[in-house]
Amino acid sequence: MASKTRIAELASIIQEKTTILDEYLAAQGLPSPSFDESYPAIVQLPDGLMAARDALTEASDELRSLVMGPVSSIYYEITKSSFFTSLGVIVKFNLANSFPANTTTTFAQMAAFSNLPESTIQRIVRHAITNRVFAEPTKGTIAHTSMSRAVASFPHFADTIDLFRDTLWPSAPRLADAIERWPGSEEPTETAFNLAANTDLSFWEYKAKHPEQANRFAGAMSFLSNKPGREKEYLLDNVDWAAGLTPPEITGSGTIVDVGGSHGFISLALAERLPSAKFVVQDLPRVISRAPKDANPRVEFQVHDFLTDQHVVADVYLFRQVLHDWTDKNCRKILSALIPALKPGARIIINDSILPGVGVVGPVKEAILRHSDLTMWRCFNAKERDEDDWRAVVEGTDRRFEVIRVFTPPGTYIGIIEVVWRG
Numbered sequence: 001m002a003s004k005t006r007i008a009e010l011a012s013i014i015q016e017k018t019t020i021l022d023e024y025l026a027a028q029g030l031p032s033p034s035f036d037e038s039y040p041a042i043v044q045l046p047d048g049l050m051a052a053r054d055a056l057t058e059a060s061d062e063l064r065s066l067v068m069g070p071v072s073s074i075y076y077e078i079t080k081s082s083f084f085t086s087l088g089v090i091v092k093f094n095l096a097n098s099f100p101a102n103t104t105t106t107f108a109q110m111a112a113f114s115n116l117p118e119s120t121i122q123r124i125v126r127h128a129i130t131n132r133v134f135a136e137p138t139k140g141t142i143a144h145t146s147m148s149r150a151v152a153s154f155p156h157f158a159d160t161i162d163l164f165r166d167t168l169w170p171s172a173p174r175l176a177d178a179i180e181r182w183p184g185s186e187e188p189t190e191t192a193f194n195l196a197a198n199t200d201l202s203f204w205e206y207k208a209k210h211p212e213q214a215n216r217f218a219g220a221m222s223f224l225s226n227k228p229g230r231e232k233e234y235l236l237d238n239v240d241w242a243a244g245l246t247p248p249e250i251t252g253s254g255t256i257v258d259v260g261g262s263h264g265f266i267s268l269a270l271a272e273r274l275p276s277a278k279f280v281v282q283d284l285p286r287v288i289s290r291a292p293k294d295a296n297p298r299v300e301f302q303v304h305d306f307l308t309d310q311h312v313v314a315d316v317y318l319f320r321q322v323l324h325d326w327t328d329k330n331c332r333k334i335l336s337a338l339i340p341a342l343k344p345g346a347r348i349i350i351n352d353s354i355l356p357g358v359g360v361v362g363p364v365k366e367a368i369l370r371h372s373d374l375t376m377w378r379c380f381n382a383k384e385r386d387e388d389d390w391r392a393v394v395e396g397t398d399r400r401f402e403v404i405r406v407f408t409p410p411g412t413y414i415g416i417i418e419v420v421w422r423g
């Protein structure tokens with residue numbers, strides 16, 4: 001018998017995984033996936049079902065690409081980049097909130113709401129509808145879909161889209177120019193971001209000069225930390241935080257320093273779990289000035305530039321979503337700056353993506369990680385790292401840093417690198 005073709009094989013996978021998902025949702029009394037505006041913005045599935053959903057996503061993506069063929073498939077992806085054009089306008093002019101849930105509107109009403117010409121609204125919305133953001137059930141009548149409702153109401157989602165539109169996305173087409181102009185550069189001021197923003201400042205220096213963006217950035221960070229697969233619980237649950245802490249009877253309590261810890265939401269959550277530990281959240285002045293300083297008396301907020309010597313002697317130093325913003329050269333500088341404060345046995349916990357080996361995860365999943373890698377490159381000349389990269393950057397800083405564990409907990413994109421100071 002002739003062996004199955006790849007497209008038939010993919011169709012079988014799609015059939016099989018769809019049945020698993022369908023039966024689970026029906027058994028739990030959960031709604032079947034739909035673009036109806038009543039469908040929830042995020043649906044949490046147990047681990048086994050997530051695996052079925054991932055397999056279904058990978059298979060349907062591959063099948064679409066195969067049946068379209070090379071030229072149409074690449075061209076299709078190029079046209080998809082316009083998703084961001086119409087979505088950017090929708091978010092900037094708050095169109096998803098221009099009419100309440102379960103009602104309809106018209107192009108004219110959206111035009112009046114946004115003070116834009118009706119013809120502008122019509123072109124933008126009709127493009128967005130091709131991506132299922134809004135629907136036009138009858139000519140000229142606009143209704144919500146699950147997607148437009150998610151933009152309107154999911155916490156900090158609009159902030160995140162706006163941050164991409166305004167700050168992160170414009171550098172995307174400039175990476176080719178940046179690597180032509182500064183080949184192999186590790187300088188944070190020789191990036192695609194510098195070309196796109198027409199500035200000599202680094203991303204962080206530029207942001208410090210634009211305080212009006214600070215809240216939106218903090219909102220986007222908060223969205224990204226609650227997005228499925230990136231929740232803080234993966235970090236909180238998968239590190240034995242208490243194990244390394246100096247017992248209270250010796251020093252009063254153990255101390256954890258949250259380096260580049262922003263508004264301290266990890267430390268504040270950890271403080272609930274470790275009732276006698278102290279926390280020091282360190283960040284730049286502009287960030288610390290807006291931090292919730294009275295939230296917990298055991299969580300102190302402190303201005304500290306992590307490129308300069310560390311002064312707080314602690315049991316654990318946490319770097320969450322920090323080192324991927326920095327080149328290898330600067331990561332070594334940041335880690336070296338800890339050394340004056342390190343006591344033997346002190347732990348460094350790094351919470352950043354760990355790029356998978358070839359073929360370990362499917363291309364759809366890997367593309368999310370490699371998208372982040374390109375974003376770090378464009379904005380900072382930095383990168384996401386695989387396990388070998390992490391070992392090289394940490395142990396290459398000083399041989400007394402020993403990497404003891406590198407792993408990505410199931411269900412998340414963000415890995416954990418545990419390091420001990422053997423000084």
Ligand SMILES: C[S@@+](CC[C@H](N)C(=O)[O-])C[C@H]1O[C@@H](n2cnc3c(N)ncnc32)[C@H](O)[C@@H]1O
Pocket residue numbers: 204221225259260261262282283284287304305306307319320321322325
């Ligand atoms: C991507 S955010 C991560 C924040 C937080 N750790 C989290 O998990 O949400 C990187 C943080 O590094 C901070 N940062 C950048 N440069 C810094 C420096 N030189 N010293 C201290 N903090 C810095 C930024 O202000 C920002 O809060």
